[in-house]
Amino acid sequence: MLINNLLYILQINNYEKKKFLFFSYTHPNWFSLQKRGKLIFTKKASLIYLLSMILSVCLVLFFSFFYNLRAGVISIFIVCLFLPFIILLSLLIIKPIDAYLKNRLIKAAALILKSVKNLIVIGITGSYGKTSAKEILNFILSEKFKVLITPENINTDLGIADFIVKKKNELNNYEIFIVEMGAYKIGEIKKICDLVRPKYSILTGINEAHLERFGSLANTVKAKFELAEATESAAILNFSDNNIKDNYKRFKINDPVGAAIVQIENINILENFSGLEFTVDNEKFKTQLLAEHNINLILLARALAQKLGLSADEIKRGVNKIKIIKHRLEPIYNKNTNIWIIDDSYNGNLKGIISGLAVLRRAQGRKLVLTPGLVELGEKSEEIHKKIGELYAKTVDFILLINSKNTKWIKEALDKNNYKNYKVYHNTVAAHADLKNILRAGDTIIFQNDLPDNYF
Numbered sequence: 001m002l003i004n005n006l007l008y009i010l011q012i013n014n015y016e017k018k019k020f021l022f023f024s025y026t027h028p029n030w031f032s033l034q035k036r037g038k039l040i041f042t043k044k045a046s047l048i049y050l051l052s053m054i055l056s057v058c059l060v061l062f063f064s065f066f067y068n069l070r071a072g073v074i075s076i077f078i079v080c081l082f083l084p085f086i087i088l089l090s091l092l093i094i095k096p097i098d099a100y101l102k103n104r105l106i107k108a109a110a111l112i113l114k115s116v117k118n119l120i121v122i123g124i125t126g127s128y129g130k131t132s133a134k135e136i137l138n139f140i141l142s143e144k145f146k147v148l149i150t151p152e153n154i155n156t157d158l159g160i161a162d163f164i165v166k167k168k169n170e171l172n173n174y175e176i177f178i179v180e181m182g183a184y185k186i187g188e189i190k191k192i193c194d195l196v197r198p199k200y201s202i203l204t205g206i207n208e209a210h211l212e213r214f215g216s217l218a219n220t221v222k223a224k225f226e227l228a229e230a231t232e233s234a235a236i237l238n239f240s241d242n243n244i245k246d247n248y249k250r251f252k253i254n255d256p257v258g259a260a261i262v263q264i265e266n267i268n269i270l271e272n273f274s275g276l277e278f279t280v281d282n283e284k285f286k287t288q289l290l291a292e293h294n295i296n297l298i299l300l301a302r303a304l305a306q307k308l309g310l311s312a313d314e315i316k317r318g319v320n321k322i323k324i325i326k327h328r329l330e331p332i333y334n335k336n337t338n339i340w341i342i343d344d345s346y347n348g349n350l351k352g353i354i355s356g357l358a359v360l361r362r363a364q365g366r367k368l369v370l371t372p373g374l375v376e377l378g379e380k381s382e383e384i385h386k387k388i389g390e391l392y393a394k395t396v397d398f399i400l401l402i403n404s405k406n407t408k409w410i411k412e413a414l415d416k417n418n419y420k421n422y423k424v425y426h427n428t429v430a431a432h433a434d435l436k437n438i439l440r441a442g443d444t445i446i447f448q449n450d451l452p453d454n455y456f
Contacts, residue, residue, distance in 0.1 A: 368396065
């Protein structure tokens with residue numbers, strides 16, 4: 001059980017050794033780490049588990065055999081104490097096997113893609129909005145093409161390669177393949193581009209998300225523009241984002257195409273969280289999506305659709321068909337209690353927080369927020385969380401704070417603004433359990449971000 005729990009933390013930390021060790025020795029409750037999720041027994045995880053078990057048993061048997069039974073019993077406690085290091089030793093031992101299996105999978109996926117004729121690959125990346133842009137583009141391009149997209153949050157080279165291999169017998173049935181690309185460091189998007197060779201791309205935006213991993217905003221900019229530089233034809237860029245607009249000329253991009261929300265006119269917010277209407281180039285559009293930032297993503301998708309030859313009517317039909325994206329400002333109404341829930345639990349950046357609050361302001365009754373704050377903001381964490389606290393103090397009637405290492409800054413900003421209508425919970429389970437005591441008819445509550453176990 002100990003190995004299971006620790007291996008789970010290693011897995012959700014993307015096998016990063018320092019983060020894993022730090023968490024393991026600052027959270028000694030190893031028996032109860034799997035709260036929000038469970039260990040996924042991939043080939044890599046299974047090998048580490050098996051080897052860690054063998055090493056642990058061998059250590060106990062060694063002390064029992066060469067010393068005495070008492071020493072063997074004592075060694076059990078020693079093994080438990082150093083179990084994180086035993087797991088990392090197992091990770092080191094299997095590294096050559098892991099590298100071989102990974103390279104084999106990626107090479108197989110690259111060969112499969114190369115064998116598919118006339119398949120247009122579109123890459124999408126950014127600090128935010130990747131999944132939403134992927135879904136929006138899928139709805140629009142499906143008006144003319146047969147489209148395949150990477151599912152859910154699969155956006156690493158290994159995950160994408162595995163998906164391609166699983167779909168190898170179906171790829172010839174598609175004309176477009178939309179690939180979401182994520183990264184935590186420079187070079188990771190380039191690896192994905194080397195695998196899929198994108199013909200077109202979309203860069204949604206760049207901000208402080210994952211700043212702790214990238215080290216600096218300059219590194220984030222460089223990493224995200226790897227996609228635009230690797231794009232064969234047009235790279236669609238969000239010119240509403242200054243980090244893109246101010247930096248794109250520094251990179252070698254074949255055909256940079258900018259799109260910005262200034263092109264939009266007559267934004268009309270529909271009642272009861274039923275969507276938005278807007279006009280662009282004298283054409284009126286309607287979408288179920290709630291946030292105005294999604295209009296910007298629609299503009300990016302529209303620009304790419306035009307490059308691919310879609311007519312104005314096809315684009316308009318596609319926009320009208322866009323469905324609400326799960327956990328991304330997803331409105332849920334309970335008619336029995338007359339309570340609205342805005343599920344924005346997959347949002348993890350400041351712009352998303354601000355956008356979510358703009359949606360929340362449309363509510364008629366009390367406005368509530370449930371949040372654990374944001375993560376991986378590095379040296380910007382205090383500044384950004386204090387800003388979030390100030391925004392909450394001006395906008396929200398009641399706040400449910402899930403205690404994390406960053407919520408102290410939100411609390412400090414609330415106290416500074418003499419805001420008293422908040423409650424702090426030990427974990428997400430406790431906060432959700434208390435909703436029945438907090439919520440009342442006519443309320444609207446937004447869930448902003450939902451952190452995995454390794455951030456508590």
